[in-house]
Amino acid sequence: MEAFFGGVSALRRAAPRLASEAFVCRRCLHERAAPRQTFKSLRQTPYLQAFRSRPAQITRYNSTSSTTQPLSPLATLSKSIGPNTTAKAPPAKTSAFPETSDKKVAYWLLGSAASVFGIVVFGGLTRLTESGLSITEWRPVTGSLPPMTLEKWESEFALYRASPEFKQINSRMTLEEFKQIYWMEWIHRLWGRVIGMSFLLPTAYFIARRRVSSRMALKLVGICGLIGFQGVIGWWMVKSGLKDDLFAPGSHPRVSQYRLTAHLGAAFICYLAMLWNGLAILRQHRLLANPAESQQLLTAMSNPALKVFRRSVAALAVLVFITAMSGGLVAGLDAGLIYNEFPYMGLGLTPPKKELFDTFYSHVPDHSDLWWRNMLENPSLVQLDHRVLATTTFTAVMALWAYTRFNPRVKALLTPGARKGVRGVVHLVWLQATLGITTLLYLVPVPLASAHQAGALALLTGTVVLGSRVWVPRRSARLVAQRLAQAHGASKAAVGRRGPDAMLRAQTGIAQA
Structure with a gap:
């Protein structure tokens, strides 16, 4: 009723x-x-x-x-005539950021990475010329300007004369000689400020103009924070050389090898972040330019037969990074100035055990820290560790090359870009090994030592570039699949408008694309 x-x-x-x-x-x-x-x-x-x-x-x-x-x-x-009270579904939320970042962002990231590469090499020169302790104050803003008058130069020189390095090593240094090491450190610090500003301002612009994806925006902000943190670590490192020495008062003043390695590692990570994200943006654009062909390439890269190779490249990148950090310990302890021969260290391949594990470096009565303190603070053992890691890295690279050369299945599945990447890493590891041995034999000359440090970062760069050619980019693969699905949906819509012939033409166009 x-x-x-x-x-x-x-x-x-x-x-x-x-x-x-x-x-x-x-x-x-x-x-x-x-x-x-x-x-x-x-x-x-x-x-x-x-x-x-x-x-x-x-x-x-x-x-x-x-x-x-x-x-x-x-x-x-009555229900059909009455007012429609059904609530409409709310529109899907769309992000204000695009799915892909602009190519200009990639080129800017790669340019910033090149600048970081340069400052790493210049920082090595600053350390080799013992110029890092010439500026004894940290003034992030006012320190951007060098001394302009003789009075200001005398003030800076007076601050340096109060440091342990002047009192114990450079007590006869004149003002003109001080200016030479001061300019080296000032340029190094100014370069760091330029990198910070040239990265912070474009980051704000690209995010405000929505030229980057939301994920990339977060990454850029993280790199900005890392650059600022790197400046703090740099002063923290310099500060360790302006006080008492690491081991005993009166010995050779130098910065802490721990802080030096942390400063070097942060610079490497900052460089890798810029390099990797720049390469990722370019690779994403290249894959989305031809989704059908890119889908075949991604399928080939995901082949289970290449799983061991992909993991080996990742392990090699970690090994190269650890070897470079051990080189930072060698530089911080001046360990390259002892046992200047290869492959022997004295009468054998290793120094005597008593020299490698000396109780002098232990800080507790029961000597429970004997092992790790000798590994990180004993120059003889630190150099031996670096030799072992460098030899292991060289062997790993050659084994990876042999695996891609003599395994028929892997050789057939590797893309031409991956094969070129493997050859590039082989050339870089040979160059780095040659530079390391000659630097040791010639008592660490400044040009060879600086080239050896640059070679370490170059080898790490080659390994990461190789990884970008064999590791499967998940987000890019998802975007490629979405583009293919959209193209397939458009071809289906063409059937309803123009019939089966249009469908055939659309599918043919997608396949040719």
Whole structure:
């Protein structure tokens, strides 16, 4: 009964419109329907369609039971005539950032990485010329300007004369000689400030202009923080050389090898972050330019037969990084100035055991720290560790090359870019090994030592570039799959508009793309 009276009430409200539609001739109905909904025949009016439609189900509840009864035609008509109260689904949220970053961001990142590469090499020169302790204060803003007058130069020189390095090593240094080492350190610090500003300002611009994806925006902000943290580590390192020596008062003043290695490692990580993200953006654009061909390439890269090779490249990158950090310990302890021969160290391949694990470096009575302190603070053992790691790295690179050369399946599956990457890493490791041995034999001359440090970063760069050619980029693979799905959906839509021939032409175009 409720459904019946509801239908009657709705019918009464809609009676004027229904009368105009049900009791008008066919021609007049078509003329009136021009600005409104057009019906092909009188039988398609809502009034008649309500009686032909399948009865909807309605559930009535009472205090004891619930029954399901079909709605009457009039009740169905009232629901179709009544106002549409169904809430529309909210539109899908779209990010203000694009899916892919602009290519200009990639070129800027690679340029910033090249600048970091340069400052790492220049920092090595600053250490080799013993110029790092010439500026005894850290003034991030006012220190950007060098001394302009003789009075200011005398003030800076007075601060340096109070340092342990001047008192114990350079007590006869003149003002002109001080200026030479001061300019080296000042250029090094100014270069760091330039890198910070040339990265911070473009980062703010690219994010504000939405030229980068949301993920890349977070990465750029993280690199900015890393650059600022690198400056703090640099002063923390210099500060260690302006106080008492690491081992005993009165010995050779130098910065802490721990802090020097931390400063070097942070610079390497900052460089790798810029390099990797720049390469990732370019690779993503290259893959999205031709989704069909890129899908085949990604499928080949994901082949299980290359799983061992991909993991080996990742392990090699870690090994190269650790070897470079051990070189930082060698530099911090001046360990390259002892045992200047290769492959022997004295009378054998290793120094005597007593020299390698000397109790002098232990700081506790029970000598529980004997092993790790000798490994990190004993120059003889630190040099031996670096030799072992360098030899292991060289062997690992050659083994990886042999694996790609003499394994038929891996050789067939590797892309041309990956094969070139392997050859490049082989050339770099030979160059680095040659530089390391000659630096040791010639008592660490400044040019060779600086080239050896640059070679370590170059070898790490080659390994990461090789990894970018064999590691599967998950996000780029997902975007490629989305582009292919969109192209497939567009080809299906072409069938509805232009028939099967259009579908065939669309699929042919996708395959050719």
